[in-house]
Amino acid sequence: MIEVALTLPLAATTLVVDVALPHGVTAVMGPSGAGKTSLLEAMAGLRPRARGRLIVNGEVLLDDARGVRLPPERRRVGYVPQDAQLFPHLSVRRNVLFGARVPRGRLDGLLEVLGLTRLLERHPATLSGGERQRVALARALATDPRLLLLDEPLAGLDVALRERVLPYLLRLRAEWDVPTLYVTHQLGEAIVLAERVLVLESGRVARQEPPLALLAAEVPEADAVRDLENFLPGRVRSHDVDGGVTRVAVDGGGEMTVPLARERAPGAAVTLVVRAEDVLVAVDAPRGISARNVFAADVVACARAGSDVTLRCRLVDATSAVLVRLTPSAVGMLEIHEGRRVWLAMKSHSIRMT
Amino acid sequence: MPTSEDLGIVLLTLRVAGVATALLLVPGVLAGFGLARYRGPGRGALETLLSLPLVLPPTAIGIVLLEALSPRRAPGAWLAARGLELVFTWKGAVLAAMVMAFPLLVRSARTAFEEVEPRLVGIARTLGCSPVEAFRRVTLPLARRGILAGVVLAFSRALGEFGATIMVAGSIPGRTRTLALAIFQQHQVGRDAEAFRLVGITVLLAFGALWVAEWVGRRGERVR
Numbered sequence: 343m344i345e346v347a348l349t350l351p352l353a354a355t356t357l358v359v360d361v362a363l364p365h366g367v368t369a370v371m372g373p374s375g376a377g378k379t380s381l382l383e384a385m386a387g388l389r390p391r392a393r394g395r396l397i398v399n400g401e402v403l404l405d406d407a408r409g410v411r412l413p414p415e416r417r418r419v420g421y422v423p424q425d426a427q428l429f430p431h432l433s434v435r436r437n438v439l440f441g442a443r444v445p446r447g448r449l450d451g452l453l454e455v456l457g458l459t460r461l462l463e464r465h466p467a468t469l470s471g472g473e474r475q476r477v478a479l480a481r482a483l484a485t486d487p488r489l490l491l492l493d494e495p496l497a498g499l500d501v502a503l504r505e506r507v508l509p510y511l512l513r514l515r516a517e518w519d520v521p522t523l524y525v526t527h528q529l530g531e532a533i534v535l536a537e538r539v540l541v542l543e544s545g546r547v548a549r550q551e552p553p554l555a556l557l558a559a560e561v562p563e564a565d566a567v568r569d570l571e572n573f574l575p576g577r578v579r580s581h582d583v584d585g586g587v588t589r590v591a592v593d594g595g596g597e598m599t600v601p602l603a604r605e606r607a608p609g610a611a612v613t614l615v616v617r618a619e620d621v622l623v624a625v626d627a628p629r630g631i632s633a634r635n636v637f638a639a640d641v642v643a644c645a646r647a648g649s650d651v652t653l654r655c656r657l658v659d660a661t662s663a664v665l666v667r668l669t670p671s672a673v674g675m676l677e678i679h680e681g682r683r684v685w686l687a688m689k690s691h692s693i694r695m696t
Numbered sequence: 697m698p699t700s701e702d703l704g705i706v707l708l709t710l711r712v713a714g715v716a717t718a719l720l721l722v723p724g725v726l727a728g729f730g731l732a733r734y735r736g737p738g739r740g741a742l743e744t745l746l747s748l749p750l751v752l753p754p755t756a757i758g759i760v761l762l763e764a765l766s767p768r769r770a771p772g773a774w775l776a777a778r779g780l781e782l783v784f785t786w787k788g789a790v791l792a793a794m795v796m797a798f799p800l801l802v803r804s805a806r807t808a809f810e811e812v813e814p815r816l817v818g819i820a821r822t823l824g825c826s827p828v829e830a831f832r833r834v835t836l837p838l839a840r841r842g843i844l845a846g847v848v849l850a851f852s853r854a855l856g857e858f859g860a861t862i863m864v865a866g867s868i869p870g871r872t873r874t875l876a877l878a879i880f881q882q883h884q885v886g887r888d889a890e891a892f893r894l895v896g897i898t899v900l901l902a903f904g905a906l907w908v909a910e911w912v913g914r915r916g917e918r919v920r
Contacts, residue, residue: 386818388821413826414818415829423819427813427815427816427819429820430838431837443824482823
C-alpha cells in the first residue's frame with residue numbers, strides 16, 4: 343500500500359495529490375504539464391518544496407506533520423527518468439553496481455532478465471535508446487527499492503524497440519513485484535501493465551480507476567489505444583519440424599503454438615505478441631478449427647471504446663490475461679458480458695515471436 | 697649549456713609554481729563548485745572579487761599583499777606570531793603566485809561544474825549517495841577535464857608570475873629569483889644571451905607541463 347498526499351507548486355499550477363494505491367503497478371496518465379514527472383520527482387525526494395505525506399508499506403518516507411523528511415538516499419525509491427540519465431563516465435557494469443544492494447545471485451538474474459549480460463563493458467554513449475532504458479531500470483532495481491518510479495520508459499522508442507523493452511517490464515512485474523508508478527501516454531501500455539490508472543489534469547487527480555474502465559469512460563485519443571497488443575512472455579519448449587510449428591511454454595501457464603522458428607533454441611526466453619483484434623472469441627468450445635491455439639477463458643472486463651469493444655479475459659488454468667477487441671455487433675450477438683466463460687482462438691500465424 | 701646557477705633557478709621556479717598550484721587545488725575546486733551552484737544574493741559581487749587579480753596590474757596586487765603582510769597589519773601580525781616569514785622569501789613568491797593563479801583555476805572549475813547535468817546528481821542521491829558522496833562519485837569525475845585544464849592554466853600562470861612576485865618577494869639571487877625575474881634581471885644588466893638561454897629553458901618547462909597534463913588526462917580517460 344502506497345499513501346501519497348503531496349502538494350508541490352509547479353510553474354503554472356499546484357500539484358495536489360491525495361491517493362492510496364494498493365500493491366501492483368499504477369499507470370500515471372494525463373496531458374503534458376499535468377505534473378506527472380513532478381509527482382515522481384517529489385516522491386523520490388528530489389523536490390525540496392514538496393509538502394505532505396508519503397508512506398510505502400508502512401515505511402514513512404515523508405510526513406511533514408510529524409517532521410519526518412527522509413533525504414533521497416534514505417528513501418530507497420528507484421527512479422528511472424525518461425531520458426535514463428546514465429552516468430556517462432561509468433561502464434554499464436559500474437552504472438548498474440552504482441548503488442547495488444541486492445545479493446549477487448539476484449543481480450545476475452536481473453541482468454539476464456533485462457538482457458544486459460553482454461553489454462556490461464560498454465559505455466552509455468555507445469548504447470541505443472532501448473539499451474539505455476534497460477540499464478537505467480537495472481540500476482534502479484539493483485538498489486532493492488521499496489518503490490519503483492518509471493517515467494515513460496517506452497517513450498521515444500520505435501515500435502520494434504518497444505516490443506523488446508515491454509516484455510522486460512512484464513517479466514520484472516512478475517518476478518520482482520515492486521510497487522510501481524508508471525508514467526505513460528499509451529493507454530495500451532497501461533492496459534497491459536497496470537492494475538489501475540491515475541489520470542492527472544493540471545496538477546489534480548482527475549480519475550483513478552482500472553485501465554479498461556478508462557477505455558470505456560470516453561472515446562480515448564485514437565493514438566492512445568492504437569495497436570492494442572497482448573504480450574505473453576514465455577520460453578521455447580520444442581520445435582516440430584514436420585508440423586512446421588514451435589511450441590512455447592507461456593510464463594503464466596499453458597502452451598502456445600507459433601510458426602516454426604528454429605533459430606530460437608529450446609529454453610530461450612521469448613515474447614509472443616498478438617494483436618487484440620486478431621483473437622477470435624467463441625461462446626462454445628470450438629471443434630474442427632484450424633487455429634492451433636484455443637484456450638478457455640473468463641471475461642473479467644468488457645468496455646466499449648469508440649467504435650469497438652475491448653474485453654479483458656483471464657485464461658482458465660493460467661494467470662495470463664488476454665485483451666480482445668471485437669465489434670459491438672459481435673458482442674451483442676454472442677451475448678458476451680463480464681463473468682461469461684468464452685473460448686479464445688489464435689491462429690499460429692497471427693502470433694509474432696520476439 | 698645551462699649552468700648550475702640556471703638549475704637552481706629552475707628548481708626554485710618549479711618549487712614556487714608547484715607548491716602554489718598544490719595549495720590552490722582544493723580551495724580553487726571548492727570555490728568553482730560553490731560559484732557554479734550558488735544562486736543567492738551577492739553572487740555577482742563574489743565573482744567580481746574573485747576575478748580582480750585578472751584585471752588589476754600584478755604590481756597593484758603585489759603592493760596590497762605587501763601592505764597586508766606588514767607586521768603593522770592584522771594578517772602580517774598573525775603570520776609573524778606563527779613564525780611564518782613571507783616578505784622577501786620564496787614563500788612570499790608562492791603567495792603572490794597563488795593570488796594571481798587562483799581566479800584561473802576557479803573559472804575553469806566553475807565552467808566544468810556548470811556543465812555537469814544536475815539531474816545526474818539527483819539520480820545518484822536516489823541510488824543511495826549522500827550529497828558529499830554524489831559530489832565525489834559523479835560531479836567531480838565529470839568535471840575532471842575542466843578542472844585539469846584549470847590546474848594547467850594556474851600552474852602556467854604561477855610559472856611566469858612577475859609583477860606581484862617582485863613586489864612581495866623581491867629578486868634575491870638563489871632565494872626568490874625565479875625564471876621570469878631572472879630573465880628581466882639578465883636583460884637589465886645587458887646579458888641578453890643569458891636571458892635568451894633562460895627563455896629557452898622556460899619554453900621547455902611549459903611544454904613539459906602541457907605534456908604531463910595531456911598524459912594525466914589520457915590516463916584518466918582509460919580508467920573510466
